[in-house]
Amino acid sequence: MLIFDLILATRRPAMTGVERYGVNLFEAMRKLRPETMAFVRDASGFTDRRGLVEVSSLYGGWLGLPLLIRRRGLAPEAVICPTAPASPLFRADKTPLCRIVHDVFPWRRDRAMPWKGRLLYRDVETLMARRYDLLLGTTEPVAADLRAQIGRDDISACGNAPGVDPDGPECAPPGAPANFILAVGTVEPRKDYGRLLQLVESAAADAPPIVLVGRPGWGDILPEIARLAATRPEKFVWLRDLAGDDGLRWLYRRAACFVSLSQAEGFNMPLVESAMSGRPVLCSDIAIHRAVAPPWARFAAASDGPDLLWRALGAAAAAAPSAEAVAAYRRLYGWDQIAARLLELLGAGAYSGRDAIGLSGDASCSFR
Incomplete structure (x- = not known):
């Protein structure tokens, strides 16, 4: 069984592209692996609520996710973190972790971010960077940036796709001009x-x-x-x-x-x-x-x-x-393709535990 951490991704109805990514990838993964679960803050945006676990506290739920998983007696093959870093409490836990990173902006342009963003996407990400059993970029340019930034040569790309279905219904938004x-x-x-x-x-x-x-x-x-x-x-x-x-x-x-x-x-x-x-x-x-x-x-x-x-x-x-x-x-982009690629990476030699990819021992990370 796979578990997706979507707690921070589901904190508000209007999602960012990164948050949409996590939700769409989870939906695609459920087609391939119906037993897949997700921990969420708010499940109201899902039409199919199978496998969803709502948490009562946003940051408390995110931080305490390892404890919530243990309390429910779950033993996932991996916890997937597609939108935000994993809780630092996973450092004291042996659950396999997969993190998908969308860009290196938090490290290279950190002064342009609010303090909460720096704390989460720079500081916590740095703390957890060598704890992740599988660390991925969404695209090859992002994966290359991450390899240079973090100093891990085992980072691959898993793919990305649109968050909005281009074939869905439409409605003119109030205030939209005719030509723009x-x-x-x-x-x-x-x-x-x-x-x-x-x-x-x-x-x-x-x-x-x-x-x-x-x-x-x-x-x-x-x-x-x-x-x-x-x-x-x-x-x-x-x-x-x-x-x-x-x-x-x-x-x-x-x-x-x-x-x-x-x-x-x-x-x-x-x-x-x-x-x-x-x-x-x-x-x-x-x-x-x-x-x-x-x-x-x-x-x-x-x-x-x-x-x-x-x-x-x-x-x-x-x-x-x-x-x-x-x-x-x-035809170049599709969520089913990304889910299949992620399963391939999870099941391949690239994913066989921290010891296998040289991540045992000190979990600290020195960034350039």
């Missing part, structure tokens, strides 16, 4: 939304408005985004509390172009979701975008100013992909 450029993602520093706001400020009279879908995260840009949404509603629409996926699908299917100017990403689910919906794409020229963006995507250099970006958006929007190209791109 779309950006999606939590408001936080690595998204580089400052460049997006420069686009808004420099927009010509006939330029389409930019719609940003993303809950408030952290960083100095938040007040400026709120100000611009209030003062330039004809050019900038911030849908900060978009509920459910139906509205997002409506936007994905109608955007003139999807834009992402992120400085760093682990995967960029919204970019992939928009491309699977047949949208033109303009994105920053970073390694992960080169790996996951569709063949028709256009890339923007970090030095490109608003004028160049507007021209690139216009060129991208004028060259919509063919139905055949979109269908081929869709």
Whole structure:
């Protein structure tokens, strides 16, 4: 039996891409291994509640997960941690652990994170890094970054896929314009939304408005985004509390172009979701975008100013992909494939306990 730790992933209805990842992977794993269980904070978002165990306390449940597992008399083959680090109490426990990491942002840009994020995703992750029996990145660029950051050469990629089903129902969200450029993602520093706001400020009279879908995260840009949404509603629409996926699908299917100017990403689910919906794409020229963006995507250099970006958006929007190209791109990503890959890694020689991969003894880790 496998157990998924989804406690922190299910603390609120509006999930981030990382949180969606954990839930979707669990759902896919249940198809292959019906006995798979998950510990969650809130089970209300699941239509099938088989194998779910709700905890009464968010951080208490996460920290005490080893005790909860033991108290129930469970002996899992492995505990999978797809969205957050494992509880430090697992250091005193021999339960096999698998951790899936989405990016190295917490170590390389830690000052841009709030203290809770640093504590969990930098400090606890560092503490647990050599306790994990199997440590994975979601994509090969992330796995390579982790190998360099942590100094473990046994880190592989298990894959990633869209969080939103591109074929589901749709509903127009209130306030959405008819013609627009779309950006999606939590408001936080690595998204580089400052460049997006420069686009808004420099927009010509006939330029389409930019719609940003993303809950408030952290960083100095938040007040400026709120100000611009209030003062330039004809050019900038911030849908900060978009509920459910139906509205997002409506936007994905109608955007003139999807834009992402992120400085760093682990995967960029919204970019992939928009491309699977047949949208033109303009994105920053970073390694992960080169790996996951569709063949028709256009890339923007970090030095490109608003004028160049507007021209690139216009060129991208004028060259919509063919139905055949979109269908081929869709076949690249799927949750069933990721679940099968994870089972392969769990059952392969890469996963046979800490002793087998040189992790016995001191569990400390020295990061570069």
